[in-house]
Amino acid sequence: MVSKPAALDVEPAGSDYGQYDFIVVSNRLPVDRVTDDGEDTSWRRSPGGLVTALAPVMAKTDGAWIGWPGSADEVLDPFDHDDMRLVPIPLSQDDVELYYEGFSNATLWPLYHDVIAPPEFHRAWWECYKQVNQRFADATAKVAATGAVVWVQDYQLQLVPKLLREQRPDLKIGFFNHIPFPPLEIFAQLPWRRQVIEGLLGADLVGFQRPSDSSNFLRCVRRFSGHAIKSQHVNIKTETGTRICRAGAFPISIDVDQINELANRPDVIERARQIREELGNPKTVLLGVDRLDYTKGIGHRIKAYGELLEDERVTVEDAALIQVASPSRERVESYRLLREEIEASVGRINGTFDTLSNTAIRYLHHSYPKEEMVALYLAADVMLVTALRDGMNLVAKEYVASRTGVNGALVLSEFAGAADHLKQAILVNPHDIDGLKDAIMRAIHISPGEATRRMRTMRRQILQNDVEQWSQSFLRALQVDPAEELGEQP
Template sequence: MTAAEFVVVANRLPVDRVVAPDGEESWRTSPGGLVAALEPVMKTVDGAWVGWAGQADLELEPFEANGIRLIPIALSEQEVEEYYEGFANDTIWPLYHDVIAPPQFHREWWEAYVAVNHRFAEAAASAVAQGGTVWVHDYQLQLVPEMVRTLRPDVTIGYFHHIPFPAHGLYAQLPWRDQVLRGLLGADVIGFQRAQDATYFLAAVRRRLQHPVKGSLVEVPGEEGSRRVLAKAFPISIDTAPYLELIQKPEVRARAAEIRKSLGDPKRILLGVDRLDYTKGIRHRIKAYGELLTEGRLSVEDVTFIQVASPSRERVDAYVHLRDEIELAVSRINGDFDTMVHTAIRYLHQGFPREEMVALYLAADVMLVTALRDGMNLVAKEYIATRADNRGVLVLSEFTGAADELRQAIRVNPHDIEGLKDAIMTAVEMEPAEQSRRMRSLRKRVLEHDVKVWSSSFLDALADVRAQRS
């Protein structure tokens, strides 16, 4: 495989392996924000994508799928357990999400994280052309930028952090805090979802490493003099085109009408769409909705709540407990309030193709995004993109990155159950003219600042670095 001018490094490849009953193997595009964000970019450049195929002990040669060159990284069962389920998802994820769940610190997990990051870095260094660009993504690979720089000082390196970065008081708990900062500072440009995240990162660099920081620039000392690293917010978005296309399809619109009918044609449908994760505030919105039913402020004849919770990290204990807790809460509310015709909560622990999601967005009058902490939350933007009639209401947690941009949403503190209940009632009772005023503004923001604008702004920043260096 020839060297690529542009190499993406992410924990997962942008495709999932599918084995048919007859044993035939194929690859389909993965769901998820990162793939949706980068696939359009990858098809316009001489690029390659380094990532894990999602299955332990799977050794694969580089191959091509959907017009993208793919370089698979093999992980053993133990590495999946220690690097991915352990350090990435039971240490970094909870720590960076404000310790909503307690992070676990294990030295063997850290050692696996270092070893796996090195394997990714070596693959990227081998794949990239002389003077090319490497773009590393997310918290699973925070050490890769520095490792690539050591192996290939000729290339330009970007890193984008898709999840929040914590305040220093929390970050300082990490035993390997300085090593992670140095790993990230191997990049020329470090992107965050929110200005607040960049500020927290720069504060950690100043306090822990004592590097000079001026505005968004860090002076990183080196043997051949210092170099400047840019660390700032580049809020990610969605590729709006598929959503605008799908909402025009008669079969998708018919499916939306069918969903409403199957729920007994309630006056209002509330919708939540999340990975099953303790950061998403699913318990909080279920509690708020249940109390509104108990108090008689809502009735199941008038208002139905659909909660899509796609499976996530099912081998991590915290997620197993969360699923049990949510399913118990749902069954209690349904037991108390369901009628023969109407269901209080339609709970769906499964993922759906984009067409079905768009039908759900079209059917929903109110979108509930009540994350306790979220880097961005692209579901909020997907919902807005489908609302071509300028109807519908977004209830949005102030602790999401999206809250910085989507200012016409009804903003909530999801920890305040009374405030969340009032916000739901405001959304349910909002007049069409007010819905239209708010949604028109939200759609303008999402359609004008789509994923192409996001990727272009980040890649332009990398190009500026390259130009300064040459």
């Protein structure tokens, strides 16, 4: 850990540019602040999959990570942490409200998730989004070495590729969209649709979770940019000739080794046993783990389980549901209302069906460390992933990776990107409550032999495609010469 930021010297003698050969640009830095009893602030690496995937690349190259440190109105100097140079980008309280809570999470997030909640379009939000994206691009242009590789992450920074290319045409620029990209008919609602498309086309390679997302993007490019498209290559005419931007699917995965290690630790296994005991040792433990978000289908899952109790197809002695709902964007009104709705549903079901010994739904509005999450995965006989729309859903993959005993059942929404890879899951349309109820019952009563066959196939897929393989495949593709690639095509 680093107790306080160090000074930054990114202008080596005789160079007009910075010194970093590989740069990641994301909304947040890959560290969380740790403050001990009023002592100086230190930093701890964030537990996310993106950090896990890119940390080895950072260690092998002269790497820097650019992002917001997480607190409004705070200006920090760049500093070193775990073989990475961290370059903090300041955001004012207005920036947080307009760029992040506003345009990113109340305009783009609902729009890109099939308008499950209505997006809001405000010109002040858009203006702030542009300004913050420019700030990120300026910082990147300053620290990148000549010919450096820059990998921009996610929907908060869609304008950065073009803004960065305008300043630094020497850079190799990649962009990855971690959430879905909407169909043309939905994306067309965005008043600034052309500017967003042109922003993304500043990249050499734009990556998505699913082939359908890549196809949606290319349809929007064709409609709103006028650039010629051949296969997955967009030909962009410039003052000096033609530049090619490619689009493709690069599905993200998880740190399989970390999950396997935890799933085999005696203390985690013992914690899983305690969890079942605390629930009253029901025959079946159902588990949902989500960020509290309207895209995750938590309400649909709870409704289906409540109706199974009402129909007497299960009892609280038969099947208990644990629902972990991590706090999320609680200042945004739609999220506050969602929390009230979910907690009211849980209270009604528990008030109706609880006994002195058993609780129908154990609702946990907390975030938990990875050790506790893996213990929950081990304790659960059935994992419920009922997202209404999800770029990937790594919880589904983590559950599969944790099942070292090759047992358990996964009920998985067909609208999650993970459904493309975990085809042996029990796939459902979460909008079909009766179908969801039947899928839950099928998972509860699945035979050991069928459960093992399905889980073995899914585990094989996860073990062969972990998060490091994802990052390496993207970075390899970014280095491919698109002209040569087109020349090899029939």
